[in-house]
Amino acid sequence: MKLVTYRRTVEDEARLGALAEGVVLDVERLGYGVGLELPNRMLDFIAAGPAAWEAVRRLIEEGLVGWAIDAVIPAANVTLLAPIPRPTKNVFGIGLNYVEHVEESARSLDTSIDLPKEPVIFSKPPTAVIGPNDPIRHNAALTQQLDWEVELAAIIGTTARSVSKENALDHVFGYSVMVDVSARDCRRAGQWIVSKGQDTFAPFGPVIVTADEIGDPQNLDLWLTINGEEKQRSNTKHMLFKVDHLVSDISSCMTLEPGDIIATGTPSGVGAGRDPQEFMWPGDVLECGVEKIGTLRHPVVKA
Structure with missing residues (x-):
């Protein structure tokens, strides 16, 4: 469905x-x-x-x-x-979950060149969520480095507490598209929530496709363009930690409940990783999508 x-x-x-x-x-x-x-x-x-x-x-x-x-x-x-206009808790974000993105982040964002040995987890508050066609707000007083990250989002269907990888996908209700909008110059002492959690920084939708229709979540193309120019294109098979691993790992320390959202990380091609670096500005239009799910489109506007 x-x-x-x-x-x-x-x-x-x-x-x-x-x-x-x-x-x-x-x-x-x-x-x-x-x-x-x-x-x-x-x-x-x-x-x-x-x-x-x-x-x-x-x-x-x-x-x-x-x-x-x-x-x-x-x-x-x-x-x-947005399919869930107001999540009941913060969105679980996953950082550095595609190998090439780890490499570009190490070059441009001072993160480690070493592949993470366990998922890197951060969060985005419910107030960051917006729906299809809603504007992404660029607040120039806060950021001059507004960046993009297209991601597969997994939505939990049944309560998961300390579940095994083998059983983890049984707890997934469905999948959607999310953009992890990031203000690269708003990181604070290694903490990401100000960079990742500002209002409008979690475009989400346009639909939730139930897990039975998606099948294997690790074989989905995903892509993103800015003003029609392709910036990201990859496949979820390149995730470092697969969806089952993420559900199992998070549930080992925090109970996952129906409606919880996991944004599973982004591939390479973000603006901060380019030479020269590129960022979003008012007047830009972001479009992105994930195979079998659909497409999001968002204008960038002055806050």
Whole structure:
């Protein structure tokens, strides 16, 4: 399934939908049509567990005959928001998780040339999250080095506490796209949250694709352009620590709960790693995507 959070007008509440054949299917109203009580928020739906997920999957597969009329909305008539507009806790970010990015970071950002022996974990607060087409804010008083990082995001479906690598993917609900926007000149004594966690620094979406449709998360192309010029292109097979390792590692010290988000790291091609260095400025347009999931587009604006 491809799941979204959408709004029909600026006055409407955000609601949970599923994308199917050019339409958005309102999940709660789909349930009304067949006497099922289903959530209207992404976080509630994820927390409802596999029985609810399977029920919605069956309703979609039934086709138009089984859909309530008021549940079907042309996709062109809605605005997509971040799939989880307000995560319940900080996004887990993973640094230095592609070998070539480790090398370019060592050249330009004074990080170690040695490959990490365990995942490098930081966080981005919920207030950093924005949805498709929302502007990335460039605050010139804080940064002159606004950088880009395209990433695969893994969304937790069931509580994971000290899980093994072998069982870790069983706890993943689905996958999405996230941009780890970074103010390279805002690192403080080795701490990254000011660099990574400013408002609008976590573009997220446009959909969550459930894990069953993705299959192997370690064989997905990902890419990013600035003003139409390609800056990053790679494949998730080049991750140093795979998704199963990340889930297992984080869950060994912190309980992962339904709706938690792990941004799994970026490949090489970031602005700070270029010669000469390149950064984003008001008027720029960032576009990026991950295979099987979709594309994000964001203008950069003056804060």
